[in-house]
Amino acid sequence: MKAPIQTDKLSKWYGNILGLSEVSLEVRPGITGLLGPNGAGKSTLMKILTGQLRPSLGRAFIWGEKIWNNFRLFNRIGYCPEHDSFYEQTTGWQFLTGLLRLFPFSSAEAAGRAERALATVELLPDKDRLIRGYSRGMRQRLKVAQALAHDPDLLILDEPLNGLDPLGKRRIIRLIKDLKNDNKTVLLSSHVLPEVEALTKDIILIHQGKILASGDIHELRDLIDSHPHIIALRCDRPRELAARLVREPFILKVHLGGQPDSLIVETDNRDRFFSLLPELVMDMGLAVDEITSPDDNLQAVFDYLVGK
Amino acid sequence: MTIREKGYHHWDGQFLERRHPWWPITRLGIRLTFKRKFFKFIFSSSLLPAVVFLAGIYISERLEDFRGMARVESLLLNISAKYFGAYLTADFLLFMAVIILVFCAAGLVADDLKHNTLQLYFARPLRKRDYLLGKASVVFFFLFLLTLVPGLLLVIFKLIFSGSFRLLRENPWLPLAVLAYSLLFTLFLTAYALLLSSLSRNGRAVSLLIFGVYLFSDMLFNILYGIFHSPYLGLLSMRTNLKLLAVPLFGLKPPLGLPWGYSAALLAAVVALAAVVLVKKVKGVSVIR
Numbered sequence: 001m002k003a004p005i006q007t008d009k010l011s012k013w014y015g016n017i018l019g020l021s022e023v024s025l026e027v028r029p030g031i032t033g034l035l036g037p038n039g040a041g042k043s044t045l046m047k048i049l050t051g052q053l054r055p056s057l058g059r060a061f062i063w064g065e066k067i068w069n070n071f072r073l074f075n076r077i078g079y080c081p082e083h084d085s086f087y088e089q090t091t092g093w094q095f096l097t098g099l100l101r102l103f104p105f106s107s108a109e110a111a112g113r114a115e116r117a118l119a120t121v122e123l124l125p126d127k128d129r130l131i132r133g134y135s136r137g138m139r140q141r142l143k144v145a146q147a148l149a150h151d152p153d154l155l156i157l158d159e160p161l162n163g164l165d166p167l168g169k170r171r172i173i174r175l176i177k178d179l180k181n182d183n184k185t186v187l188l189s190s191h192v193l194p195e196v197e198a199l200t201k202d203i204i205l206i207h208q209g210k211i212l213a214s215g216d217i218h219e220l221r222d223l224i225d226s227h228p229h230i231i232a233l234r235c236d237r238p239r240e241l242a243a244r245l246v247r248e249p250f251i252l253k254v255h256l257g258g259q260p261d262s263l264i265v266e267t268d269n270r271d272r273f274f275s276l277l278p279e280l281v282m283d284m285g286l287a288v289d290e291i292t293s294p295d296d297n298l299q300a301v302f303d304y305l306v307g308k
Numbered sequence: 309m310t311i312r313e314k315g316y317h318h319w320d321g322q323f324l325e326r327r328h329p330w331w332p333i334t335r336l337g338i339r340l341t342f343k344r345k346f347f348k349f350i351f352s353s354s355l356l357p358a359v360v361f362l363a364g365i366y367i368s369e370r371l372e373d374f375r376g377m378a379r380v381e382s383l384l385l386n387i388s389a390k391y392f393g394a395y396l397t398a399d400f401l402l403f404m405a406v407i408i409l410v411f412c413a414a415g416l417v418a419d420d421l422k423h424n425t426l427q428l429y430f431a432r433p434l435r436k437r438d439y440l441l442g443k444a445s446v447v448f449f450f451l452f453l454l455t456l457v458p459g460l461l462l463v464i465f466k467l468i469f470s471g472s473f474r475l476l477r478e479n480p481w482l483p484l485a486v487l488a489y490s491l492l493f494t495l496f497l498t499a500y501a502l503l504l505s506s507l508s509r510n511g512r513a514v515s516l517l518i519f520g521v522y523l524f525s526d527m528l529f530n531i532l533y534g535i536f537h538s539p540y541l542g543l544l545s546m547r548t549n550l551k552l553l554a555v556p557l558f559g560l561k562p563p564l565g566l567p568w569g570y571s572a573a574l575l576a577a578v579v580a581l582a583a584v585v586l587v588k589k590v591k592g593v594s595v596i597r
Contacts, residue, residue, distance in 0.1 A: 050431045052591070071433045079431035085424040089340070101332035102432045146428065 002064050003028050004154055004185040005049060010058035012044050012209075019044040021209040022058065027187050031180050033196035034189040035302060036206035042189040043082060045206065046158050049187070050079045062154065075103060078147035082158040082189075084139055088132040092123055092142050095131060096149055103150050117149035120175060136163040144172060148179075155179060157188040161195050173198055193298045203298065205305055212305045220305075221296050227304045228252050228266040231273065234290040238263035244280055248272075261289070329434050333442025338449055341412040350411065351450070354404030358458035361395045362465055369469040387466060389479045393558025396459055396489050397551045405454055405497060406522045412450050413501035414518055415511035416443045417590065422509040426590065440502070440586055447498040456490035485557040492553050496575045500546075503582035506589040522546050539564035549575055 005027035012019040020041045036042050047053040048060055051067045051074065060067050067073060086095060093114060100110035118124045121141035126134070134142065140163045147155055160176070161169050176199055179186050190196045196203065197217070204214040213220050221229075235241060242254040242263055250273065253266040267273045270293075281288055294300070341347060368387050395401070420426050429439055463483055466475050476482065504517045529545035532538075542548040542564045552571035555562045562568060 047427075050427075052427055052430055069435075071435050074431055074433045077431065079428070081424065081427050081431075083424055085428045087340075087419065087423055087425065089343075094336075098332060098336050099428060099432065101335075102326065102329060102429070102434050104326040104433075 005060075005062055005187065006064075007045075007048075007060045008058055010045070010048065010055050010060055012041075012048065012053060013056045018209045020048070020055070023206075023209075023211050024058075025204055025211055025214055027185060027204070028202070029183060029185045030202060031176060031186045031188065031200035033200050033203045034187055034206060035191070035193065035196055035203050035298070036189075037191055037306065040206045041209040042191075042206055043158055044209075046079075046156050046187070046189060050074075050077065050156055075150070076153045078150065078152035078155045080143045080147040080155070080157040080160050082162070085143070086131045086139065089130065091128050091130055092118065092134065092138075092145075093127040095142070096146055099146050100149055105150075113149050113151070117145040120148060121145045122171065137165055137168045140164050141168065141172070144175070148175075153184055155184060155186045155188075157186065159190055160188055161190065161192065169195065193302055197298045203301075205302060207306050213301070217298050217301055218296060220301050222270065224301065224304050227295070227300075228268050229270040229273075229293065230295045231265045231267065231270070232257070232290075232292045232294055233263045233265065233288060234259070234261050235263065236261065236287040237284070240284060241280065241286060244284065248276065326433065329438040330442035330445060333429075333439060334445040334449065337412070337416060337443065337446030341446065341450070344411050347411045350404075350407055351453075354401070354408060354454055355458065357395060357398050357401050357404075358462070361391070361458075361462055364391070365462060365466045366469055387475065389482050389485060389558045390560055392459060392462060392482065392486055393489075393554045393560045395462060396455055396486070396493070396558075397554045397560070399547065401454065402547055402550060405451060405493075406519055408450050408454065409447065409497060409501045409518050410515045413447045413498070414505055414514040416446060417502060417505040417586070418508050418511045418514045421506070421589075422511070430591070436587065436590055439590060443502060444498050447501055448494055451494040451497060452490060455493055456487060459486035459490055489554050489557050492575075493550060496550065496579060499579040499582035503578075503585055506586050539566050540570075542566050543570055543574055 003026035006025075008024050010023040011021055023041075023045060034042050034045065044053065048055050049062065049067060051070065054068050062073055062077065065073055090098070096114040096117060097107075097110050100113055101107065103110075105113065115124065115127075118127050121144055123138060123141055123145060126138060131139070131142070140160070144157070144160055147157065155176075157176070161172055164172060173195070176186055176188065180200075188196070188199070201217045202215065203217055203220070205212040205220075213223075233241070238256060238261060242256060245251045245254055245265060250267050250269040251265060252268055255264040255266075256262070257264050265273065277291075280286070295304075365387060420429070426439075430436075460483060463475070463486065467473060479485075500521075501518055504521070505511075505514050508514050508517070525544055525546045526548075529541055529548065532541045532544065542552075543566070548563050548566070549571040551560075551563050552566055552568040553575065554560055555568040
């Protein structure tokens, strides 16, 4: 089975500047987060995938079809650009119906779809206002609406949560999660890691035009051997537990934390640690209040791989 | 390893295609132009020459009624193809066409560049040629209303007022000449306006350019002609070049005695240049380096 998006050694240069370097990836159905700092190549990749940039080298396919100059493909793709792209002197309704008319929809169907899309992003009451009067959050929601309005199977969303207030963010996150349930493929970029973490565990990490990693956040974390796993515990006798743990070869460091009941353990084998821990708790009669993995998250994966 | 849900099934459907994907762009352009302040007034004023020439046709058929009222111009005594050529090459008509370009064409590409809307267009099932055709059709719509439609209506009214087909018997190619000149005139001005519109993100600057280049070409010609007296300097003037295009079609006397072929070649070169620049400038992404 082919993944909806496939690229093969995709490279893009802007003159002497490298935008993408030999990017080979597959994006499966569901939500995939494209992560990277500013200038990493996220937008370049998205613009190649939406047929707006031609790769300098390599190939990119959507549903097995080449992208460049394949305009029919865009019947099934929705794209939300990073920056505003509006005719300020039109209303939200005119903007959306105008774009929908570029698809093979009748005017009645375009109107129906525009209404549904505006309702989805909760902009229906403001549909007849000029876009120039829209707030930043409303503009962002309108951009998302235009990407959704033709009911595409693949959505490419470039920083879709930019400029939204917390409530607006929650709405859009919920909306994007619903798309996953509708069996759609969503590729979204962001440099705000908690936002992506709230949406998906499948990520593609891009930095300086290269793919550093792709896959499940936790799997990726497990594969990073150069950085031991950090596990924080809160229990009634941390010193005793620390003394017991240092005997194990897979325990690299044990710190007694700032709190009298806290303990921080560094291990290069998380699975063995978590196999041992219940035994120790039972044998020693410990009362454990909390176990957390502060570096088993997107931020840590990102920091380790980007080399911060 | 996590177990992935493989919800995707290969899609075997057909991609639908809009029959005229350029039309929504044209319609939006026309609608936005009519929304501009003063445009309706300007556009109505530009049809005044058509009314005057229509009155001329009417008078030519009722010479006996008007003989006592005014000294009748010889052109009116015998309306021929030249009369229609005179309408289409009238200085006022070109001036108004340029003014209309300022309203309808200046922002066509410039506004899309300014508002980054090209990326939305090209993320839809739309080719570059559809986009350009959509934009060009906006200009075609207004300029045809100024040239082709009144030109053909004048021919029809002449036939109605005279009650005979003598005009068409003597000039069987006349409707085609009106069509051909309107087409060439509109094609050149469309290419000219879209070329300038693609050179800037500022619609106002493009408006000034559209009017300024037209005016400057004529001023430059007049100044240099006053100094050097060479008729070939007429090739510098947009007005003279467009008039020369009408020479073979309506049997008009060439201004300055210039061969019309030179003007045709020059205007074709401008159209070709505009096509090259537009294809290069119109793209979904403006690369930030």
